[in-house]
Amino acid sequence: MSLIPLLNDIVGAEHVLTGDDATAYLSDWRGRYTGKALAVVRPENAEEIAAIVRLCQQYETPIVTQGGNTGLCGGATPSNKGDAIVILTTRLNKILSIDTDNDTITVQAGCILQAVQEAATNAGRLFPLSLAAEGSCTIGGNLATNAGGTQVLRYGNARDLALGLQVVTAEGEIWNGLRGLRKDNTGYDLRDLFIGSEGTLGIITAATLKLYPQPIAKSTALLAFEDIQKAVKVLSRARQGFGSALTGFELMSAYCLEIVRRIFPQIKVPFAPETAPWYALIEISDSESAEHARNRFEEVIGAAFEDGDIVDAVIAESGQQSHEIWHLRESIPLAEAEIGKGIKNDISIPVSKTAAFIEKTNALLQAQFPGIRHIIFGHLGDGNLHYNIGAPDGQEEGFLDYQKDVYKIVFDSVASFEGSISAEHGIGQLKKDILPDYKDEVELALMRKIKRVLDPNALLNPGKVINSVELY
Structure with a gap:
């Protein structure tokens, strides 16, 4: 008997998509990868996913799990072989429970991030994970x-926000680890194995996540700097002055503001183009009062002004102005997409080495590709840069053909500064062949061993993170 009728029996024929109905789920968000699949399957719960996985093991059918399909490395797109099924988790969209005494929320993996944020807000709490795709990406x-x-900078990555998971294993078993415990020292931390594994070790179906008190007030400002080293100095001053109240420190080059001004003229850019070459959005969250937040903010920023570390600053006077400053930052990727496809880098560098890295790598790239545009922005507070490269004006056609050469220059430089070639976007299929050049061989060997143990038939998201030919 063929696989499709058996999938129909598990989830219902209306939730098994083939042919044209499946097409929308076979390309990544950036349009860089397009694959084929036997079917796209939309299960409703972990039990149905477990049954699908057992069936796929029986039929030796690869499985690709997909949530909101907002990834940037092709991690949720099947290959061109057409032998896989895609498990779409969007029907697993329930908020299962909220415990305000324990400050936890338990949700299914297909919940949209924004829906989890709103559920926390409605309960008088904060779920702090926040990113540009939060209106469509899923918790899984x-x-x-x-x-x-x-x-x-304040709350950590997704891993730091997760207390427990429910996972379907490669054998089709369900691990119920939805524990809302902050201390549980009973053996290996399986949770952390699955987080960050991009569906190659198991399928996350639900999670218990940390909540936090809602801040009483926030203060936001956009600061202008004559160089990155001054921005790093102010970041250090802010850490010391604000402590855990410092929630954001976002770096932006002047060119980033320029393209936002050009593409979205309706967005207010509060500085003239010639003000400074670098900018940073800084935000603190205060647990006392708006007045207390404002006073602390002005004290620290004022001292940086007096020392000559800041060229100029705009401090938000209202929630609306704060929203406008954040909207300016969040519009950079959208403006970047409008000016033409570029070569994206999601890297991390020790904060202390950021200025030197950018100076050196910019020079290396300009020497090889004169006239390229440096579209640099990101989370300076945690050392994560979106170090993106745009084609020289008028040379956009075919620029992506140079991606391999650009990656070589950038990643070699990242390695020389003891950084990482992926900070928050993952490896997917985009960087799986590059990873061995920059990962310690012992680390890679351990990763392969874990993959062989947890997914012995290599059916979970094959060809992602680790090159399948290296496994056996």
Whole structure:
């Protein structure tokens, strides 16, 4: 008997998509990868996913799990072989429970991140994971890639926000680890194995997540700097002055603001183009009062002004102005997409080495590709840069053909500064062949051993993170 009728029996024929009905789920969000699949299957719960996995083991059928399909490395797109099924988790979209005494929320993996944020808000709590795709990305995908976002500086990555998981294993068993415990020292931390594994070790179906008190007030400002080293200095001053109240420190080059101004003229950019070459959005969250937040903010920022570390600053006077400053930052990727496809890098560098890395790598790239545009922004507070490269004006056609050469220059430089070639986007299929050049061989060997133990038939998201030919 063929696989499709058996899948129909598990989830219902209306939730097994083939042919044209499946097409929308076979390409990644950036349009860089398109694959084929036997079917796209939409289960409703962990039990149905477990049954699907057992069936796929029987038929030796690869499985690709997909949530909101907002990934940037092709991790949720099947290959061109057409031998896999895609498990779509979007029907697993229930908020299962909220415990305000324990400050936890338990949700299914297909919940949209924004829906989890809103559920926490309605309960008088904060779920702090926040990123540009929060209106469409899912919690399962956030955990599978260990997503970061704009508040990592204060609250950590997705891994730091997860207390427990429910996971369907490669054998089709269900591990119920939805424990809301902050201390559980009873053996190996299986949770952390699955988080960040991009669906290659198991399928996350639910999670118990940390909640936090809602801040009483926030203060936001956009600061201008003459160089990155001054921005790093102010970041250190802010850490000391604000402590855990510092929630965001987002770096942006002047060119980033320029393209936002050009593509979205309706967005207010509060500085003239010639003000400074670098900018940073800084935000603190205060647990006392708006006045207390404002006073602390002005004290620290004022001292940086007096020392000559800041060229200029705009401090938000209202929630609306704060929203406008954040909207400016969040519009950079959208503006970047409008000016033409570029070569994206999601890297991390020790904060202390950021200025030197950018100076050196910019020079290396300009020497090889004169006139390229440096579209640099990201989360300076945690060392994560979106170090993106745009084609020289008028040379957009075919620029992506140079991606391998650009990656070589950038990643070699990242390695020389003791950084990482992936900070929050994952490896997927985009970087799986590059990873061995920059990962310690012992680390890679351990990763392969874990993969062989947890997915012995290599059916879970094959060809992602680890090259399948290296496994056996």
